[in-house]
Amino acid sequence: MNSSAAPPEASRYRVPQPYDPTAARLLADWCATGAPATLSDHLLRHGPAVPVAPVPDGRTPMPLVEAVERAGLTGRGGAGFPTARKLRAVAERGGRTVVVVNAMESEPASRKDQFLLAVAPHLVLDGAVLAATVVGADTVHVCVPRTRAVQYAQLGAALNDRVRARLDPVRWRLHALPHAYVSSESTSLVSWLNGGPARPQGHPPHTHERGVARRPTLVHNAETLAHLALIARHGPDWFRRAGTPEEPGTTLVTVSGAVSDPGVREAELGTPLATIIDRAGGPAETLRAVLLGGFAGTWLPAENLRVPLARRDLAPLGATWGAGVLVALPRSACGLSETARMLAYLAAHSARQCGPCHFGLPAVAEDFTALAAGRADRDLLSRLHRRTALLPDRGACRHPDGAARLAASALHAFAADVDQHLTHGACAAAHRPTWIPVPPAEPPRTWR
The missing domain is CATH 1.20.1440.230 (NADH-ubiquinone oxidoreductase 51kDa subunit, iron-sulphur binding domain)
Incomplete structure (x- = not known):
């Protein structure tokens, strides 16, 4: 299903038919309608962002950091660092802090963050506002590559809609950065926002200690923030209904290579790699191997396709799901x-x-x-x-x-x-x- 109103990045992919409704969380609206969610659509379905997770029995809602910790959310940018720990590290510094949305996605084989921001931008932006509320930030910087002019324009329009609606208690700053593989590293973003080059700064202090404008700075991947926005609305128990006990939730995976229907899929953590490939139309040819994690990832022979998409199961193979990339390589390739x-x-x-x-x-x-x-x-x-x-x-x-x-x-x-x-x-x-x-x-x- 395609929507003529879909922005270019969204229209590159069809809504997967059939799709797994239990795994459609970040992409639920897209799978249901095939159209990107405007601010009106987003508010109609989700309502405004709430700073705490609800509880069903009327007790005092738990603080958001505690909800994120109980949910077990980890970063979806590649490193898999516990999200609650990063929130606490910045919040505990006190004073005026800063939030940075990392939408650079410099991994060449990945399209997940671009796609998420094209079809559900306000989930990501809600998550950024909630993170700012938790750490005491008054400014949120959104970083995208300057090579993606369409994405920049789409995000600019989404932010303008929120400003006109007087929805958020933060100042938004949208930036277009040089696009290199290492420019998406957190210290690269901080360096650029401080007037320096978009290159990693391999020395202390850490960004949560002194980052943008020498303030404690929280840098989160776009997908991570979208998950945070859903946890704030539905609570940690809801989040844990998907995935495994050790690695709960869903994640976005860019599936490409020798598959019949390449694109971005949302999958529960713990889903076998073969199942994810099947949801992308299945192999277009007999497979030799898969590349998991992208250009900084790991080649796995085809006999490993039954392994679950979970760090615990991938670690013995020397692999991780990293930036959410799965490339199928056929036997006819070198x-x-x-x-x-x-x-x-x-x-x-x-x-x-x-x-x-x-x-x-x-x-x-x-x-x-x-x-x-x-x-x-x-x-x-x-x-x-x-x-x-x-x-x-x-x-x-x-x-x-x-x-x-x-x-x-x-x-x-x-x-x-x-x-x-x-x-x-x-x-x-x-x-x-x-x-x-x-x-x-x-x-x-x-x-x-």
Whole structure:
């Protein structure tokens, strides 16, 4: 189902038919109507944002931070940090604080935050207002990439509607930032908002101690804030009806690659990867592997598709659901070629502020390119293993860690292809069209 009124980002995807109504929370309105929710639609369905979670028996409602903690909400931007802990860390600093909505979504394989903001922007903005109420902030900064002019205009219109309705007790500031892979890191946003470059600042103080304008600053991903808005309305017990006891709730997943109906899906945590692929129309071809988590994620062989989308189950495989990306790779593709292109992109988009990014990532990317092309020397494989082992936990940010994880998982998942490329040259699949779109590898010309 498509709506002619749908904004461009929303109209890229059909409403999944059939969809799982138990998993449709953030996307419930979209699944029901196929149209983006205006402010009037949003208020009609949800009412205004409330600062505390309701209770059914008339007792005093619990504070929002306690409700979020009991709900077990974790960040949906990739790191999975407990949301209540971040709220408390800023609130306990006292004084004038700041809230930043991180809608940068610099992961090239992800569209979930763009899609959520296109179809349900006011859930995200409600969550930001509620977070500001909790931590005592009077200003909310909303950060989007300057390369997405349509998204910027849509959000600007949504914010203008709220201002005209005199809905919120905060000042809104909408910003368009340089779009690089590391510009979505929280300290990158704070640096840019303070007049510096949109690059990670790998040194204390932490943003919750001193961030924008030297004030304690809460930075939250767009999807995280939308979940917070629903917890405030429906309470922690409602939130826990989906997901697993250890990892409750739902999450948005961008499903792409060799599937019949690619797009953004909402799934309960604990849903098997194979089920999520089936909800995207099923495999378009026999699958070789899936990439979970995006460019900083992990390759998993197809025999792991029954594993649940949950950190507890993915950890033994060295994987995490990260930024909510699931890419299906068919048997007709070359996983080494796909990985080489992603590593070249990651190397070009590093901040080049420390040794692992300045020297390590380009070296790993060059070796992987040679491996994918069948030009490997006899020492290449041992060199790749050594270099990927040296990258994690040494950078000013986690950028080199993600690249190392991607490279190491590819060497494991495509071990038979590695042997083929080392001994007989590149396989035939290496010369076929690629399945994972990779943006131009050139870094932004300016970080301001």
